[in-house]
Amino acid sequence: MRDITPLISPRSIAVIGASANLTKSGGVLFHNLLNGGFKGPLYPINRSAGEIMGQKAYPALAEVPGQVDLVYIVLPQAHVEEAIKQCVAAKARAACIITAGFSEASDKGRADEGRLREIAAQSGLLMAGPNTIGMVNADCGMMGSFVNFPRWEKGGVSFFTQTGIFTGAVMLNVMSAETQRLPVSKSIDVGNKIDVDEVDFLNFAATDPETKVIGLYIESIANPRLFxxxxxxxxxxxxxxxxxxxxxxxxxxxxxxxxxxxxxxxEVLDGALRQYGIVRAEDEVDFLNALRALAMLPKPAGKRVGIATTSGALGVISTDLVVQDGLELARFEPKTIAAMRTILPDWLEPANPFDFWIGIDVKGPREAHEVGLGAIFADPNVDLVLCTLLAPANADFPGFGELVRKLRQTHNKPVAMVIYGGSARQRWIAELEGANVPVFNTTREAARALSFLVQATL
Amino acid sequence: MLTSSPSGDIAGLIAAAKARGQAALSEPDSKALLRTLGIPVPPGRVVRSAAEAALAVNAIGPPVVVKAVSPALTHKTDSGGIVFPIETPAAAAAACDTIQARVRSIRPDIVLDGFLIEAFRPAQSEWILGLRMDPQFGAVVMFGLGGIYVDLLRQVTFRLAPLREQDIEALLTEKPAMRILDGARGGKPVDRDALKATIRALSGVAERSDIAAAISEIEINPLTVTEHGVLALDALVVLRS
Structure with a gap:
């Protein structure tokens, strides 16, 4: 097992190919590093510039006065190998090759990549890339990417990805959300995965105190057994x-x-992943929803779901999805049923899914939601709560968010929420900010997220 | 000559096959390997001629099945190398001649080693059980619905060896077709313990370094599974090249 800390949490960084030109990758990447809050020394390497964005530039890596942990390489493809040799000569500990045009592009690129790999193997230089958008570590303020990230919700999810631009696009999407942003610790894109791989990253993440949940996007597995x-x-x-x-x-x-x-x-991989308890998302929505559920919710005690809804149809749809995704319907305690009866007319018997729309007529929206949601959260047979709620004006009441926040805190049970339509929807979602209640766009997404939560933690 | 081989002589069997340049063991040799693992195969014997085949029918007891024996003939059904059910010594002798003629016309390059005369056991429900030495994953066990629809329906599940009890259970439950094991349309539930023991025995090969290093795949298809137990009706051991 090798330590990849110098690559992911470096104490000093150099950028070969840094420039003052913000229309070039080398310019944007350096600008992002400079303004991202990185605490350690940052060295732009550029043959012709004396200074870049106010920082003293060095003509070559060898001229940098201190020890360099990580070197970003943002150069035309033809110059990358020479730069890597410089890294080895200067005893840098890690390199991240941003440049594309290697094994993903042509046979020549593949041969070039092979030579870089050999240098890595012989020298012990840790390598990420080529063909990557770079690496971000919110904990040490390293915004090492040519994608301009507007804001960063610091938290416990760490990504390891093997792709070109996808990670950047996903991050931008996550960060541009007004609510329900995924809290991220690190995003390490290794592009063509020339050297540092998923096993290195898992070993790192296992002991990284900031990482709570791990998301892997990988296109190949270097050593499936070891992985x-x-x-x-x-x-x-x-x-x-x-x-x-x-x-x-x-x-x-x-x-x-x-x-x-x-x-x-x-087919073999799928069976092996089940055998080893590793959940597999099918697409990017699945992936991000699962990570959001895992980041926001506690470990469930089991897989019995209580469904609270103000729509009979969504209750039935939820039931199908829950069962289809391998979860079970909880059987409510008599005490729960008794509480539910207080908001229903005599002729209606409560069940799971519990549809309490009519309770809004009987007792008003506040009490209906307090009792309807509260009874399900409190039931000891309920391990997970799925809420599919409607938010028209007549279901609205002040303090919706506060009510759900309190239930979530008091019972510390996983909950997934879907809120449909109506004037109050945006406000309800906004009121849930910081409450660790994930809100999903559709019932399918909510049910799947709960299923992922169960599979990934039990 | 009985197909059974002295226990522990599997390494010798494999070495001899490799020395002859074979890519796979013949069916009788593949079954001899299964037998040493404790996996049941139908009683049978290999004969050289039609006359010997006739004698074998009485020794084994009808009905029997007659199969061409050649390690190069891996798809016996396609090349007409199998005839069943056979009730009399005369029919067995005739079957040998028929098979010889068919194989000669379809695969003139193949010289048969002989014929396998085996007790005929109808495949009531056909399953496939395999062990594969995968270059990426190592030893992989496969179990699922066998017979001719394996590739069409893909009702097969994979797990990596060594198998825990829960992995064996998963092999027997993960795909919808596995419900047939519980007894379909009035049928009796199969002998799950015998099936599990068979899976355990086959996957155990991965830990026997002498055999595991020499082979790339063992495939039992069909493996018939009933309330009385399991029986490997056909088997193929592919050698590592």
Whole structure:
């Protein structure tokens, strides 16, 4: 097992190919590093500039006065190998090659990449890339990417990805959300995965105090046995969600041309992942929803779901989805049923799913929600709560968010929420900010997120 | 010559096959390997001629099945290398001649080693059980619905060896077709313990370094599974090249 800390949490950074030109990757990346809050020394390397963005520039890595942990390389493809040799000569500990045009591009690129890999193996230089958007570590303020990230919700999710631009786009999407932002600790994109791989990252994440949940987007698995054994150990403490495309023959072909990945027998991989308890997301929505649920919710005690709804239809749809996703319907305690009866007319018998829309007529929206949601949260047979609520004006009441926040805190049970339509929807969602209650766009997404939560933690 | 081989002589069997340049063990040799693992196969014997085949029918007892024996003939059904059910010595002798003629016309390059005369056991429900030495995953066990629809329906589940009890249970439950094991359309539930023991025995090969290093795959298809137990009706051991 090797330590990849110098790559992910470096104490000093150099950028070969840094420039003052903000229309170039080398300019944007350096600008982001400079303004991202990185505490350690930052050295721009540029042959012709004396100074870049107010920082003293050095003509070569060898001229930098102090020890350099990590070197970003943002150069034309033809100059990368020379830069890597400079890194080795200067005893840098890690390099992140941003430049594309290697194994994903051509046979020549593949040969070039092979030589870089050899240098890494011989020298022990840790390498990420090539063909990557870079690496972000919110904990040490390293915004090492040419994508301009507007804001960063610091938290416990750490990503390891093997792709070009996807990670950046996903991060931008996550960060541009007004509410329900995914709290992120690190996002390490290793592009074509020349050296540092998913096993290195899992070992790092296992002991990284800031990482609580691990998201992997990988197109190939370097050593499946070692990966599975490592992941099985790590998931005991930190849940892992895997997005590994190439589930179809056609997808595997597409993956080969994207990152130059070798195909893995998907049927075998699927069985092995189940065997080792690693959950697999099917697409990017699945992936992010699962991570959001894991980041916001506690470990469930079991897989029995209580469904609270103000729509009979959504209650039925929820029931189908819950069962289909391998969860079970909870059987309510008599005490729960008795509480539920107080907001229903005599002729209606409470059940799971519990539809309490009529309770809004009987007792008004506040009491209906207090009792309807409260009874389900309190039931000892309920391990997970799925709420599908309607938010028209007549269901609205002041303090919706406060009510749910309190239930979530008091009972410390996982809950997934869907809020449909109506004037109050946006306000309800806004009121839930910081309450650790994930809100999903559809019932399917909510049910799947709960199922992922169960699979990844139990 | 009985197909049973002295226990522990599997390494010798494999070495001899490799020395002859074979890519796979013949069916009788593959079954001899299964037998040493404790996996039941139908009683049978290998004969050289039609005349010997006739004698074998009486020794084994009808009905029997007659199969061409050649390690190069891995798809016996496609090349007409199998005839069943056979009730009389005369029919067995005739079947040998028929098989010889068919194989000669379809695969003139193949010289048969002989014929396997085996007690005929109808495949009531056909399953597939395999062990594969995968270059990426190592030893992989596969179990699922067998017979001719394996590739069409893909009702097969994979787990990596060594298997825990819960992995064996998963192999027997993960795909919808596995419900047939519980007894379909009035049928009796199968002998799950015998099936589990068979899976355990096959996956155990991965830990026997002498065999595991020499083979790339063992496939039992069909494996018939009933309330009385399991029986490997056909088997193929592919050698590592």
């Amino acid at each position: 599975l054994e490592t992941a099985r150990k790590v998931r005991q403490k930190k849940p892992i969600v895997l997005l590994k495309p190439g589930r179809t023959k056609e997808g595997a072909r597409a993956s080969a041309s994207h990152t130059g990945s070798l195909a893995t027998d998907n």
